[in-house]
Amino acid sequence: MFRLLRFKNLRFICNRNVSNKNSNVSDNQNLGNIASKYQVFRDEDSETILDVVEERQKYARQLEEIDIRDPFEGLNLKRGKTGVFEIEDLVNALKRENADSVFVATVSPQYNYVDYICVVNGRSHKHMIAIAQFIRRLFKQKRHTDDIIPKIEGESSNDWLAIDLGNIALHIFSKEARERYDLDSLWSVGPDYDKENQKKDPFTEILENHSFFLQDLQPADPQS
Known part of the structure; x- marks a missing residue:
């Protein structure tokens, strides 16, 4: 497991004068200048980054919490006698x-x-x-x-x-x-x-409706 440390406006400014004249500047003043330029983060407030193994374990635990329904639950999965399905x-x-x-x-x-x-x-x-x-x-x-x-x-x-x-x-x-x-x-x-x-087929229905025209017709006499 790793800890991510974040800094706000990360800039390092070193303006210390080595001359004897400025050597008497108090530590409190220096700390005040630093505090005004940087945001201080505590270790317990930092974001946690998991390694590969820990990420897999976390994902596995999430899957265990998901209720995955068996789509065939309650159905007969044995082959029937007259066919695959009865x-x-x-x-x-x-x-x-x-x-x-x-x-x-x-x-x-x-x-x-x-x-x-x-x-x-x-x-x-x-x-x-x-x-x-x-x-x-x-x-x-x-x-x-x-x-x-x-x-x-x-x-x-x-x-x-x-x-x-x-x-x-x-x-x-x-x-x-x-x-x-x-x-x-x-x-x-x-x-x-x-x-x-x-x-009924429309053509057949037409023939049936007009069949009275053919009622008086007789087959031809083959001997005449």
Whole structure:
């Protein structure tokens, strides 16, 4: 440890006359002149400078005082049996990240796709990305060495992100895009009741509205 000594207006002026005439100047006068030109600092008032080892020890103590929360605390870090994630583990992780309106639907085995579709929406684009990145990080913690780390699809979009978790397809929408595409209805009640799927193509609708012009037409008689 070192002590830093500071001086105010550090100037040394030696104006002592060696002649016998001025040799009788009292010590008190000399001290008074010095005191008027310099500020006196006591050792206990000086700034403390730590050496390298002491600085490291101080920094380590500061880190110990900081409460660093484990981002995966309370979550199941073991790999699931049907996939890296069991659907319950994924839902818990999504709720941890404050994902809104978590929706889960089973997928029929005949599609040979995934076991579950999971749909959520984020509160902002930044929140959507944070959800996707957290699920991917958690996947890395849970996976076995032969499990392929999934990519985040749709990163160039502001409204939709998706991650193929193997046995679960996770879709992360903005609130507006989720209402527009309505995957919840498509996968829960089927295409026959999905309002988006039931929308007709404008060209087909035109043909149907004008089909009465063709009602009286009969196929040509090939023998005539």
